[in-house]
Amino acid sequence: MSNNKPPAIKILRHFDWHRLTFNFFLTVVLFILLVPILIVVLSSFSGKEHLSWPFTDLTFRWYFEVLNRPLWVKTFINSLITASLTTVISLLVATPAAYALSKHKGKGEAGFISSFITWPIMMPPVIIGIALLIFLSRIGLRGSYFAIAIGHTLWAAPLVFITMVAVFERFNPIYIMAAKDLGANDIQAFMKVTIPMVKSGIISAMFLAFVISTQEFIIALFLHSPSTITLPVELYTAIRDELSPGISAISVYMIGIVAAGLFVIDRVIGIENIGFSGKG
Amino acid sequence: MPNFSLELQNIGKRYGEVVALADINLQVKEGDFFFLLGPSGCGKTTLLKIISGLEAPTRGRVIINGKNETELHANKRNTATVFQEWALFPHMNVYDNIAFGMKMHKFPAQKIKTKVAELLELIHMGGYHKRMAYELSGGQQQRVAIARSLAIEPDILLLDEPLSNLDLSLRQNMRIELIRLHEQIGKTFIYVTHDQTEAMTMGDNLVVMQKGKIEQVGSPKEIYKNPVNDYVATFIGETNEIPGTISELSPEPILETPSGIKLKVDIRDNSLKKGSKAVAIVRPEHTKVIKSDDAIDNRFDVIVDNVAYFGPSLRLFCHSANDNTPFFVDVFTETEMAITAVAGSRIKVGLEKQYALCYGIN
Amino acid sequence: MRSATESIKMSYPEGFSMGTITSFKKNYKYLLPAIPMLLFLIIFFVYPSVIMVKYSFNKSLLYGEIENTFTFENYINFFTDPFYLKVVWRSFVLGFWVTAITIPFGYVLAYAMWTSKGLKRKLLYFCILLPLFTNLVIRLYGWRILLSPMGPINGILKNLGFTDSGFSMIYTKPAVVIGLVSECAPYYVLILFSVLTLVNPRYIDAAYDLGAGKIKTFFQIIWPLSLPGVVSGGMLTFIWSFGAFATPTILGKPIHWTPAIHAERQILSIRDWPFGTAIGMSLVVIVLVILFIQSRLTPKVHSQRT
Numbered sequence: 001m002s003n004n005k006p007p008a009i010k011i012l013r014h015f016d017w018h019r020l021t022f023n024f025f026l027t028v029v030l031f032i033l034l035v036p037i038l039i040v041v042l043s044s045f046s047g048k049e050h051l052s053w054p055f056t057d058l059t060f061r062w063y064f065e066v067l068n069r070p071l072w073v074k075t076f077i078n079s080l081i082t083a084s085l086t087t088v089i090s091l092l093v094a095t096p097a098a099y100a101l102s103k104h105k106g107k108g109e110a111g112f113i114s115s116f117i118t119w120p121i122m123m124p125p126v127i128i129g130i131a132l133l134i135f136l137s138r139i140g141l142r143g144s145y146f147a148i149a150i151g152h153t154l155w156a157a158p159l160v161f162i163t164m165v166a167v168f169e170r171f172n173p174i175y176i177m178a179a180k181d182l183g184a185n186d187i188q189a190f191m192k193v194t195i196p197m198v199k200s201g202i203i204s205a206m207f208l209a210f211v212i213s214t215q216e217f218i219i220a221l222f223l224h225s226p227s228t229i230t231l232p233v234e235l236y237t238a239i240r241d242e243l244s245p246g247i248s249a250i251s252v253y254m255i256g257i258v259a260a261g262l263f264v265i266d267r268v269i270g271i272e273n274i275g276f277s278g279k280g
Numbered sequence: 281m282p283n284f285s286l287e288l289q290n291i292g293k294r295y296g297e298v299v300a301l302a303d304i305n306l307q308v309k310e311g312d313f314f315f316l317l318g319p320s321g322c323g324k325t326t327l328l329k330i331i332s333g334l335e336a337p338t339r340g341r342v343i344i345n346g347k348n349e350t351e352l353h354a355n356k357r358n359t360a361t362v363f364q365e366w367a368l369f370p371h372m373n374v375y376d377n378i379a380f381g382m383k384m385h386k387f388p389a390q391k392i393k394t395k396v397a398e399l400l401e402l403i404h405m406g407g408y409h410k411r412m413a414y415e416l417s418g419g420q421q422q423r424v425a426i427a428r429s430l431a432i433e434p435d436i437l438l439l440d441e442p443l444s445n446l447d448l449s450l451r452q453n454m455r456i457e458l459i460r461l462h463e464q465i466g467k468t469f470i471y472v473t474h475d476q477t478e479a480m481t482m483g484d485n486l487v488v489m490q491k492g493k494i495e496q497v498g499s500p501k502e503i504y505k506n507p508v509n510d511y512v513a514t515f516i517g518e519t520n521e522i523p524g525t526i527s528e529l530s531p532e533p534i535l536e537t538p539s540g541i542k543l544k545v546d547i548r549d550n551s552l553k554k555g556s557k558a559v560a561i562v563r564p565e566h567t568k569v570i571k572s573d574d575a576i577d578n579r580f581d582v583i584v585d586n587v588a589y590f591g592p593s594l595r596l597f598c599h600s601a602n603d604n605t606p607f608f609v610d611v612f613t614e615t616e617m618a619i620t621a622v623a624g625s626r627i628k629v630g631l632e633k634q635y636a637l638c639y640g641i642n
Numbered sequence: 643m644r645s646a647t648e649s650i651k652m653s654y655p656e657g658f659s660m661g662t663i664t665s666f667k668k669n670y671k672y673l674l675p676a677i678p679m680l681l682f683l684i685i686f687f688v689y690p691s692v693i694m695v696k697y698s699f700n701k702s703l704l705y706g707e708i709e710n711t712f713t714f715e716n717y718i719n720f721f722t723d724p725f726y727l728k729v730v731w732r733s734f735v736l737g738f739w740v741t742a743i744t745i746p747f748g749y750v751l752a753y754a755m756w757t758s759k760g761l762k763r764k765l766l767y768f769c770i771l772l773p774l775f776t777n778l779v780i781r782l783y784g785w786r787i788l789l790s791p792m793g794p795i796n797g798i799l800k801n802l803g804f805t806d807s808g809f810s811m812i813y814t815k816p817a818v819v820i821g822l823v824s825e826c827a828p829y830y831v832l833i834l835f836s837v838l839t840l841v842n843p844r845y846i847d848a849a850y851d852l853g854a855g856k857i858k859t860f861f862q863i864i865w866p867l868s869l870p871g872v873v874s875g876g877m878l879t880f881i882w883s884f885g886a887f888a889t890p891t892i893l894g895k896p897i898h899w900t901p902a903i904h905a906e907r908q909i910l911s912i913r914d915w916p917f918g919t920a921i922g923m924s925l926v927v928i929v930l931v932i933l934f935i936q937s938r939l940t941p942k943v944h945s946q947r948t
């Protein structure tokens with residue numbers, strides 16, 4: 001290549017088309033992911049009763065106003081109750097299973113059981129909702145908090161399981177040996193050594209289960225009753241009729257729960273270690 | 281009959297197809313500082329786990345203080361292990377680490393307190409009880425691990441290569457510490473290592489293992505002087521190996537090397553016949569650099585390749601003048617020989633026949 | 643006491659001794675802690691699924707009454723009704739578009755994550771996980787605001803003078819497609835990213851070193867190595883779009899409804915449980931067939947996942 005080309009062409013040659021295209025695609029995909037959330041946050045500050053562009057008369061008042069709407073407060077409390085139940089059940093069933101299976105990964109039956117445990121997340125939630133609706137109606141549990149929590153556990157427990165398997169795999173069994181050697185029995189070793197050492201993993205799994213349950217609405221749509229209706233289900237009906245800054249403010253509270261949960265998980269085990277990438 | 285702290289009878293251990301231990305028989309006297317020595321993967325850790333109860337043997341019996349404890353789980357046996365990685369509980373401080381075993385054994389609270397203080401004094405770490413494990417240096421963690429194991433007052437302390445994670449000078453200090461501790465406590469210590477100097481300098485008795493089997497049991501001196509086979513001889517101490525064929529058995533056994541040198545040797549292997557392949561094992565300190573007229577059983581010429589200084593002695597790395605068999609000789613730095621031996625020079629070495637230990641080769 | 647008998651066993655030749663049987667029995671004890679989880683799944687997942695399958699073979703009478711027979715009627719009705727066949731076909735087309743858009747765009751994001759480090763990587767993670775965990779209804783609500791006739795996009799277009807009355811964007815197929823892309827992309831990106839992290843970045847250096855250009859390096863080295871992630875992530879995207887529930891109801895018209903929505907209608911509104919469950923089961927079967935074909939066509943890819 002000759003050196004005495006005019007500078008203008010040189011600049012053009014150095015202009016990185018690949019990078020430009022790449023960044024264009026990146027911007028578009030980040031836009032598609034984030035803009036819906038950003039617009040909800042922005043619209044919650046709008047001073048007008050009904051949402052129309054441009055958002056003007058910016059105000060915080062909706063954030064206080066919605067706290068006085070009994071229906072929303074009630075659904076919010078319902079969501080918290082369901083999420084707490086889901087968290088407890090998921091952790092209680094999934095943690096021991098993850099503990100048992102993390103040490104025997106290679107074996108045939110362990111591999112099969114692990115994939116069986118993760119099956120429910122492959123199912124369309126509508127199917128889980130229908131199946132549980134039929135079953136729980138039969139045994140008279142339909143509509144209870146417990147019913148919704150069971151549905152959410154089918155979704156959350158496999159994810160807690162995946163996260164905890166990763167946590168236990170990183171846990172060196174030599175500490176259990178040391179504890180037993182010093183006189184601890186199986187249960188003492190688990191309670192006094194294993195659990196405290198994987199505490200951070202458990203906290204993350206807790207937040208994972210909690211956040212999933214506060215956000216889920218398809219299974220809850222099938223299983224709720226008027227007294228146990230959760231916030232996402234109520235939102236699902238509300239947003240089809242109205243676009244209002246009040247609804248936006250409620251949504252921002254929910255987004256806040258997610259962001260706070262992610263922040264805690266990042267502090268405790270690092271955001272990269274969430275078991276979600278094992279999904280699929 | 282002496283009191284045995286530990287007896288192992290016909291211990292075997294298999295992991296699926298892998299035979300980790302095959303028919304181990306062993307007796308360890310009370311209060312002994314006993315060493316298990318062998319190369320990596322020979323089954324030392326497995327044997328320790330079987331003694332402590334962390335693994336069950338596939339066959340055989342473990343007898344501790346005269347009682348058959350084969351079926352007893354680790355938490356019920358009065359042994360304590362210092363692990364290779366120390367395994368201090370990272371979520372506990374020094375005090376809680378040391379107290380852990382005593383709490384599990386339900387010692388009274390007051391006793392736990394005084395005992396921890398006592399142990400911290402013993403390991404020269406008084407005042408460290410609030411530190412977390414990760415706030416300690418390697419040597420300190422190692423000592424806390426020992427104190428934690430001693431806290432439950434075990435009859436047998438098991439140490440699995442406890443010094444292998446330390447640097448050389450710290451390791452030497454810790455060896456002295458361990459000998460002191462052993463003397464002070466007077467309990468049986470079983471110590472696993474693949475470092476033969478450790479075993480030779482610290483142990484009362486030792487076993488040499490290979491591929492899940494015991495090759496030889498004895499005091500360091502016995503094993504050094506009378507190794508049962510060429511494996512033990514080469515594993516313990518440093519050796520020259522001279523391969524050849526037995527060309528004569530009587531009146532005097534002779535080993536002839538491929539290049540035709542005839543060595544008078546001491547036969548250590550009864551299976552050797554005329555014509556069998558064999559190897560003569562020679563310790564470097566038993567060879568002498570000689571003048572041609574010295575009276576000695578064997579003499580041969582070597583060419584010096586390299587000279588290494590080891591303080592009081594010199595090591596001459598040579599090869600045989602007839603063929604290329606490597607050979608090394610130790611001489612004192614101050615002697616005339618040491619001064620004349622330079623790289624490239626041809627020297628004569630001599631060897632009394634009782635120092636040429638001859639074993640068969642399989 | 644085990645020793646005497648054990649040693650006799652051990653003295654038999656290796657391999658077929660009775661020791662194998664003892665170890666066989668012991669091998670399953672470690673599964674004990676998994677029992678609560680397995681029981682939970684059997685009671686609340688397997689058993690309800692079985693009941694659901696059973697319902698789909700029952701006959702529905704008037705007013706939600708159910709006759710306990712065994713009939714293929716519901717399935718025959720579903721698969722012979724041109725209306726429902728069209729529903730299935732339109733869902734296929736929908737899944738195709740969503741997948742075709744998600745694959746290249748998601749790839750760029752996964753690639754950006756793969757090549758970034760430290761804070762930038764954390765930020766990108768956050769950009770994926772925040773929408774992934776945030777209630778889908780809220781995200782769809784965001785799209786409704788954005789796309790509505792009075793919304794920001796139309797507002798800006800009006801200001802720029804492109805239109806006076808505003809475009810109708812909501813309740814259209816593109817709206818449903820873009821909603822589904824934003825729903826599926828986070829999962830696709832995470833799956834692809836986890837495959838990309840298995841690719842040694844040194845390959846890129848090596849390829850540059852051998853004189854390959856950027857584009858060439860990408861298509862000859864990185865793309866083939868990441869293909870398993872693209873295939874399984876793309877498959878997931880397709881299946882989820884095909885089985886989507888919320889997005890078509892909120893951003894689309896009844897003409898965009900998927901089998902999942904029809905199943906929900908039959909169950910919750912029309913109260914024809916046998917027919918609703920039959921639609922649901924058909925959906926599951928179609929999904930399983932797709933997964934099966936995929937694993938047949940690309941066995942290598944299949945084994946690399948999990």
Ligand SMILES: Nc1ncnc2c1ncn2[C@@H]1O[C@H](COP(=O)(O)OP(=O)(O)OP(=O)(O)O)[C@@H](O)[C@H]1O
Binds near residue numbers: 298299321322324325
């Ligand atoms: N849990 C296990 N499963 C299968 N094989 C094992 C297991 N533990 C040990 N082994 C095998 O048993 C043999 C002995 O292992 P062991 O750990 O006792 O060796 P070691 O002498 O302590 O070695 P090192 O000096 O390297 O620590 C090795 O071949 C090892 O691969």
Ligand SMILES: [Mg+2]
Binds near residue numbers: 324
């Ligand atoms: Mg070892």
